Amino acid sequence: MWQTVAVASVFFPGLFALSIRSLGWIAPAWSLKERIILSGRLVSSIQAVMATTSGMIVVLNIDDVIHGRHWLACEYIWIVLPYMVYDVYIMYLCHWHKCQEKGTVERKYSLASVKNFLQRERLMVAHHLFILIVLTPVTTRLRGELGDFFVGCIFTAELSTPFVSLGKILMQLNMQDSLLHKVNGILILVTFFLCRILLFPYMYWAYARYAGIPLYQAPFRIPMHCNVSNALLIAPQLYWFVLICRKAVRLYGSSPAKSR
Template identity: 75%
Template sequence: RLVSTVQATMATVSGITVVLNCKDVVYDRHWLAVEYIWVLVPYMTYDIYVMYLCHWHKSRDRGVVEKKHSLASVRSFLLQERLMVTHHLFILVVLTPVTQHFRGELGDFFVGCIFTAELSTPFVSLGKILMQLKMQDTLLHKVNGILILVTFFLCRILLFPFMYAAYARQVGIPIYMVPFRIPLHCNIANASLIAPQLYWFRLICRKAARLY
């Protein structure tokens, strides 16, 4: 949880720095939009492995006897965490080459926006820690739950309309025209990114409804 929180804080600060320094959302450059990727790549790889270890230990606690790193345990992990693993692999296999090579020298602003999506992660991590400490009935846990809802909605859902609005303002067109003006692969990438966020936000809302 500590590693996730530190990485999320670094990503958010990097993203905000890039966004604030890129007045032209298409052509302005900032070195963090390129260099921070090399922090994100090893973190995502590490996070997949840590998720696997957590899955293996939880399975063992439930009485499921599977050898660590065995094919059966890996298959079980991939089945249970397929959405999160797919999300991480999409970032590693698709977004990393795009941000480092295929986009050329365009769109640092939007890369910075994507970095800020990590803002909710420290609160998610704190929530899990509080649950492990049996503090889910405390005021702190409830306040943290509200912060998760707000930050997740702002930085993982509204983030995408914000990026489209920023581009619309830059080129002087209505926001509804943006999907027809930008390359198709940009729309596909954004749709691929927001789809799991909508699913996770739905789960967060359901949990919040039970909590409050």
């Protein structure tokens, strides 16, 4: 446990620093803000691939969705923990540099700067804090030795993240009108819907199948804290999915005639 936390605590910041330095060699004309934002997105994508791969390994290697065990279901949680702390800091760093570019003169790490960040990114920060404060103890202690399958399912929710990051990177590179950006937009919609929305009904279906009961009875057969956790997890996903759909309408809804 502590070795995993220590390695992850060094790995993600180290990868971020390496990316910033590498981009300084590859694209010396880029500003520090541009390199920080792109590096944050690259590291986020790498973590998402790691989480999705771990989740798929867990899900595909467990037959008993309640009592089945796989070591990755517990071990990867200790990677997620330092990553979430790192990610909140990187979000703040990106936020501060964007504000500086707009002419804001707040000192870095000042109370006003942190307050402004928390106001602008309150949903994302709340999501990270929920994972740290609620989901981590539930998945590592409170559930005992039950439900590795469902922990693996939650890991696969990260499948959409590399496509979301790629979309932002393409916009950063002024490639928002490219075919790649449009194809990537479709992949964002599909992967987000499958792995962040349909994932939750699928988990209830998997339990109903295991218990031999109708799907509608599944929420009433599992502990209340599981239903509450699922509700708190899916609520922001639904909000973000609506935002993604709105962007998709703007991206695909305008005809070439309108754009000219």
